[in-house]
Amino acid sequence: MTWDWHAVSDFMPHFWDGLLVSLQALALGSLLSFTLGLVWTLLMRAPTRWVRWPVGVVTEFVRNTPLLVQLFFLFYVLPEWGLTFSALATGVFAIGLHYSTYTMQVYRAGIEAVPVGQWEAATALNLPRRRTWTAVILPQAIRRVIPALGNYVISMLKDTPMLMVITVLEMLGQARLFSQQRFQFTEPLTVIGVAFVLISYLASLLLRALERRLVR
Amino acid sequence: MSVETRTEPSATAARPADLIRLEQVTKRFGANTVLDHLDFAVRPGRHVTLIGPSGSGKTTILRLLMTLTKPDEGTITVDGEPLFPAPEKQVREVRKKIGMVFQHFNLFPNMSVLRNLTEAPVQVLGLSKDEAEERARELLELVGLADKCGARPAQLSGGQQQRVAIARALAMRPRVLLLDEVTSALDPELVAGVLDLLRDIARSTDITMLCVTHEMGFARDISDQVLMFDGGRVIESGSPEKIFSDPEQDRTREFLGAVL
Numbered sequence: 001m002t003w004d005w006h007a008v009s010d011f012m013p014h015f016w017d018g019l020l021v022s023l024q025a026l027a028l029g030s031l032l033s034f035t036l037g038l039v040w041t042l043l044m045r046a047p048t049r050w051v052r053w054p055v056g057v058v059t060e061f062v063r064n065t066p067l068l069v070q071l072f073f074l075f076y077v078l079p080e081w082g083l084t085f086s087a088l089a090t091g092v093f094a095i096g097l098h099y100s101t102y103t104m105q106v107y108r109a110g111i112e113a114v115p116v117g118q119w120e121a122a123t124a125l126n127l128p129r130r131r132t133w134t135a136v137i138l139p140q141a142i143r144r145v146i147p148a149l150g151n152y153v154i155s156m157l158k159d160t161p162m163l164m165v166i167t168v169l170e171m172l173g174q175a176r177l178f179s180q181q182r183f184q185f186t187e188p189l190t191v192i193g194v195a196f197v198l199i200s201y202l203a204s205l206l207l208r209a210l211e212r213r214l215v216r
Numbered sequence: 217m218s219v220e221t222r223t224e225p226s227a228t229a230a231r232p233a234d235l236i237r238l239e240q241v242t243k244r245f246g247a248n249t250v251l252d253h254l255d256f257a258v259r260p261g262r263h264v265t266l267i268g269p270s271g272s273g274k275t276t277i278l279r280l281l282m283t284l285t286k287p288d289e290g291t292i293t294v295d296g297e298p299l300f301p302a303p304e305k306q307v308r309e310v311r312k313k314i315g316m317v318f319q320h321f322n323l324f325p326n327m328s329v330l331r332n333l334t335e336a337p338v339q340v341l342g343l344s345k346d347e348a349e350e351r352a353r354e355l356l357e358l359v360g361l362a363d364k365c366g367a368r369p370a371q372l373s374g375g376q377q378q379r380v381a382i383a384r385a386l387a388m389r390p391r392v393l394l395l396d397e398v399t400s401a402l403d404p405e406l407v408a409g410v411l412d413l414l415r416d417i418a419r420s421t422d423i424t425m426l427c428v429t430h431e432m433g434f435a436r437d438i439s440d441q442v443l444m445f446d447g448g449r450v451i452e453s454g455s456p457e458k459i460f461s462d463p464e465q466d467r468t469r470e471f472l473g474a475v476l
Contacts, residue, residue, distance in 0.1 A: 120284050121322035125336035125388060126311050135335060139326040 018174030032096025037103030063101035110145035241290030268445030315390035375406030
């Protein structure tokens, strides 16, 4: 096995394309998982079990089935029902939905960690329910859970290569395409491997800085 | 805040209606009966101190009045209007007349001191931001923390936090102020500042105070009436002079002997 720098430089334009797609999927997937997760958490606190029960079943189901299966399902089954989205959109939706079932647990823990005295003070001041959530509880809860949410972002990053199976040309997809055309596997796979390490590392640094600021 | 002088009803005047009235109130936690068919009334402007061993139901009365918990039986009225049983909308209205200061302050840590004081007046009473801030600044002046408007609660000492909490409760202009062991969580050297402030408020306003405390000197100072609780019932009530100097019940004497 020999290392060919030409293969690296030939791969780089494809790599940048793939990186852009990976980061896009990561950013949008994260946003979706943060939003949906919060929605699930709040719905799970609804007064009626006719809301809590279905939300509980659906999220439990999604959390306990593999992301890969969900990707295939959304990509091949939804079009049969007349719902067609681009591969990237389907991928973002799958990742966001899958991880929202984890972030909902993070939010729940964060909300439960807000001292009961905060609820009592809000009641004593007669704050409306909605205002209690938006001005008192959620700002404190979300601050507490940002580190945990950040860990899921890094986790999601490492799951983005799965989008390859539904034809999204993210980093791994580009590497595979390149390898098949050139029969050179080592170089492109090494490049994206290094890229994953670097992005994860940068993200964890960022996260730690954020954590320090929040704990302050 | 507007400071009105308290007018003592003369002995011959008609007895003013009770501001707070609990009738046959029972509260249980599991098998434990904390309040046992309690009847309890407070006239407007009075300063009432509840004393008694822990678990005797003093704090539960404050929590019932603040609607932080519900009684199992009985009725509660404030200013002639039912607080329990009552529909949620009614509760919100009646609750506006009541403010509470907690043992652990419970300031909102995500808001500045100023916003702790303006949040509810803006959201609940519909004050404009400017009106609410003006009121908040006056109150912070009153509690001696005018320079702390922009600070976060975490940057203040316990005593300062508790004074902010008192100001926050007063910003809603309640008719009744519930004080739940407000100095218990403070370092000893910070207690005096908070108690002095409350004495000031008791003297200079007509606000009705219900106070659960272990500070007997303070209770003696500000109260018109002291109630001794034991086992979910009021076993003795009277002027502070009477209760502290010459209690009738052995149980009261025993309790005071232990805490004084």
